[in-house]
Amino acid sequence: MRLNFKYLLLFFIISVINIKPQDDLQRQVEFADNLYHQKLFYDAITEYKRLLFFDVNRTYSFYANNKIAQSYKGGGKFDDAVKYFKKAELSTLDQSEKFESKLEIIKVNILRETTQQSIDLIDELLSEEKDKEKVKQLDYWKAWTYMFANKWEIAYQILNIYPEFSELSKYCKEVIDEKYSVNFAKLLAYILPGAGQFYTGEYLSGAMSLSWNILFGYLTINSFVEERVFDGFAIGTLLWMRFYRGNYQNAERFAENKNIEIANNKLKYIQQNYQGLKP
Amino acid sequence: MLKKFFLIILLLLLADSLSAQNVLFNSKNRLSFADNLFCEQDYLRAFNEYREYLKFGYNDTVIFKISISLAQMGRFSEAIDYNKTLFGSLRLSEEAKFEFYRNLFLSNRINEFKYFYETDSFIPSEKEVYLKRMLLTSDLLSMKKYNLNLDELLKAFPRSIADTLTNFYKRLSFPNQKDPMLAGIYSALIPGLGKVYTEEYGDGITAFLLTGILTYLAVDNFNADHKYRGWLFTGLAAYFYAGNIYGSVSSAHKFNADLRLSLDSDMKIFFNKNNYFIPKPRFICD
Amino acid sequence: MKIILSIIFLLFFLPLKAQTDWERWQAKEVLYLVGKAEVRDYSIDRSSFGSTVLSSIRNGYYFLISDLDGENCPFHPSCSAFAVEAIKETNILQGSLIFADRFTRDLNFVKNPNQYKIHEGSKLFDPYYNYLLSETAIFTNNKK
Numbered sequence: 018m019r020l021n022f023k024y025l026l027l028f029f030i031i032s033v034i035n036i037k038p039q040d041d042l043q044r045q046v047e048f049a050d051n052l053y054h055q056k057l058f059y060d061a062i063t064e065y066k067r068l069l070f071f072d073v074n075r076t077y078s079f080y081a082n083n084k085i086a087q088s089y090k091g092g093g094k095f096d097d098a099v100k101y102f103k104k105a106e107l108s109t110l111d112q113s114e115k116f117e118s119k120l121e122i123i124k125v126n127i128l129r130e131t132t133q134q135s136i137d138l139i140d141e142l143l144s145e146e147k148d149k150e151k152v153k154q155l156d157y158w159k160a161w162t163y164m165f166a167n168k169w170e171i172a173y174q175i176l177n178i179y180p181e182f183s184e185l186s187k188y189c190k191e192v193i194d195e196k197y198s199v200n201f202a203k204l205l206a207y208i209l210p211g212a213g214q215f216y217t218g219e220y221l222s223g224a225m226s227l228s229w230n231i232l233f234g235y236l237t238i239n240s241f242v243e244e245r246v247f248d249g250f251a252i253g254t255l256l257w258m259r260f261y262r263g264n265y266q267n268a269e270r271f272a273e274n275k276n277i278e279i280a281n282n283k284l285k286y287i288q289q290n291y292q293g294l295k296p
Numbered sequence: 297m298l299k300k301f302f303l304i305i306l307l308l309l310l311a312d313s314l315s316a317q318n319v320l321f322n323s324k325n326r327l328s329f330a331d332n333l334f335c336e337q338d339y340l341r342a343f344n345e346y347r348e349y350l351k352f353g354y355n356d357t358v359i360f361k362i363s364i365s366l367a368q369m370g371r372f373s374e375a376i377d378y379n380k381t382l383f384g385s386l387r388l389s390e391e392a393k394f395e396f397y398r399n400l401f402l403s404n405r406i407n408e409f410k411y412f413y414e415t416d417s418f419i420p421s422e423k424e425v426y427l428k429r430m431l432l433t434s435d436l437l438s439m440k441k442y443n444l445n446l447d448e449l450l451k452a453f454p455r456s457i458a459d460t461l462t463n464f465y466k467r468l469s470f471p472n473q474k475d476p477m478l479a480g481i482y483s484a485l486i487p488g489l490g491k492v493y494t495e496e497y498g499d500g501i502t503a504f505l506l507t508g509i510l511t512y513l514a515v516d517n518f519n520a521d522h523k524y525r526g527w528l529f530t531g532l533a534a535y536f537y538a539g540n541i542y543g544s545v546s547s548a549h550k551f552n553a554d555l556r557l558s559l560d561s562d563m564k565i566f567f568n569k570n571n572y573f574i575p576k577p578r579f580i581c582d
Numbered sequence: 583m584k585i586i587l588s589i590i591f592l593l594f595f596l597p598l599k600a601q602t603d604w605e606r607w608q609a610k611e612v613l614y615l616v617g618k619a620e621v622r623d624y625s626i627d628r629s630s631f632g633s634t635v636l637s638s639i640r641n642g643y644y645f646l647i648s649d650l651d652g653e654n655c656p657f658h659p660s661c662s663a664f665a666v667e668a669i670k671e672t673n674i675l676q677g678s679l680i681f682a683d684r685f686t687r688d689l690n691f692v693k694n695p696n697q698y699k700i701h702e703g704s705k706l707f708d709p710y711y712n713y714l715l716s717e718t719a720i721f722t723n724n725k726k
Contacts, residue, residue, distance in 0.1 A: 263652030284614035539682020553720035
């Protein structure tokens with residue numbers, strides 16, 4: 018009787034040891050997740066890689082690859098992130114997981130501002146997608162792509178179709194309304210030096226531009242009136258034209274800079290305050 | 297008796313919880329994971345795992361692989377330290393020594409290389425040829441022609457690259473160099489001529505025209521009795537005349553430096569592309 | 583079994599160049615930005631009296647003229663910044679001569695494409711250290 022008990026015990030212990038491998042992997046997942054949540058992404062990747070290496074049944078392959086990619090994304094290493102999202106996509110047979118990986122790749126492309134790649138991916142998915150819910154998601158990310166490419170009009174057109182995205186489309190509309198027209202600024206500057214700068218709110222620069230143009234314009238005309246033709250040509254081409262050109266280049270530059278600022282401010286606001294999905 | 301069993305169970309449970317550091321982290325598994333990282337060229341992670349592994353015990357292969365990981369990441373001096381610890385190793389001393397030389401060579405510590413090379417009496421003959429190549433390559437890359445002998449160079453490297461090597465060797469004497477002094481004198485005689493000499497034709501013509509126009513303006517204003525303007529243009533003409541002489545001299549220097557730079561980059565690209573004609577370190581995965 | 587395992591491993595660990603991870607890196611917050619507005623550097627160098635004067639003159643030039651007369655300089659650093667650097671690194675005489683040479687090269691509207699490297703896609707890179715009359719300085723500064 019005693020002997021049997023001993024064997025029973027031994028059996029019990031061995032079985033405990035035998036259960037362990039699966040248990041170890043589970044613990045490894047928790048360990049890696051813990052590092053991930055502490056934003057220690059470099060170490061998290063090491064542990065996810067360890068998990069992948071010992072997970073011979075590939076139970077965690079999608080999960081771990083996806084997490085590695087997310088870690089790279091968290092470190093701003095977008096190229097590596099894409100590489101691992103691709104691996105995650107290849108490591109699963111589940112259609113919804115594949116779709117998720119593709120969306121993640123699109124999001125990384127949005128963040129690293131590789132607009133064309135993002136749009137190509139979305140269009141490719143849209144061409145074979147029938148599910149309305151998924152089409153909506155893809156359109157949503159398409160709009161984000163255009164927002165990051167500073168093409169707010171297109172983003173607005175896409176978002177405006179769906180009532181669920183009214184908040185985001187409102188932001189797009191605001192940017193469109195706030196933006197300066199670059200061509201209008203240039204046109205103003207052509208007509209009256211400095212006016213384009215005034216339009217974009219750069220009053221000092223506009224006033225100085227105007228005064229240089231008046232001064233050199235006067236000197237040029239004066240030289241011609243006094244029949245000093247050489248001086249007239251010299252001042253006209255070397256100075257007046259130079260500042261006149263500088264004037265409309267500045268009008269254009271200021272308008273563009275202001276527009277970038279407007280877009281950046283709005284994006285910053287969205288990053289901090291918008292509650293919906295973000296790339 | 298029963299008490300003893302309980303004790304054993306307790307002990308076992310205790311041992312289990314102590315080793316609760318996952319099986320994944322035992323030394324055998326750590327090593328295989330590290331080897332895998334090494335093969336993936338994830339060298340820093342591999343390096344960290346190997347170091348953790350070494351806490352369990354000594355293993356010369358692991359130390360060797362650590363040195364290779366470090367060298368691959370460009371951390372040569374640390375790699376060299378690890379190489380040195382293997383000089384007494386039974387299995388890997390030859391390889392470690394060879395990696396030691398390679399790392400000295402790659403981190404451009406040629407004087408140390410030469411010092412060890414000359415005093416070392418245990419260099420195996422099959423490695424001798426590679427060490428010779430490293431020495432010659434470093435001489436070639438440092439562009440000291442007087443150190444080099446073409447025949448020796450050709451003998452040390454494969455026959456297939458003889459033409460390239462001869463070409464490099466010829467370029468080392470820089471037959472097309474420009475003389476900065478001469479460039480300066482040319483420009484002093486005729487403004488811009490020095491720049492033409494250093495093959496900056498556009499700059500030469502511009503300098504000639506600029507000095508010419510300023511001189512003409514000066515003379516013209518003096519003739520028209522505009523004293524102030526006359527002196528102004530004289531000053532400007534003199535300033536640009538002097539500037540052009542300076543520019544011609546510096547242009548000749550730039551021309552010569554460019555010759556050296558292009559030879560330098562050509563040689564580096566060539567040798568780098570061919571791994572300096574030295575076999576890859578052992579254990580590296582393709 | 584071993585073969586299957588190794589195939590799985592092979593499939594799984596496609597060789598990857600992991601150069602990103604050769605140095606430890608930290609989490610980095612991504613900022614949503616569409617680009618950067620150009621900002622002129624008006625900083626005054628207070629390292630010595632001479633540099634303070636020089637950089638003030640340069641700022642005055644920026645404010646009164648350079649910011650208003652358009653995009654004229656094909657070089658990087660621009661002529662004014664180049665002049666300030668050249669004078670600071672050498673002396674007033676040599677620096678002015680270097681600047682005269684640069685000005686002449688600027689006037690040459692048929693620029694030799696092999697003479698300069700390209701800076702940030704459009705500007706011609708033309709740093710002062712190429713004009714110190716020292717082959718070694720040019721060589722070491724331009725070496726990759």
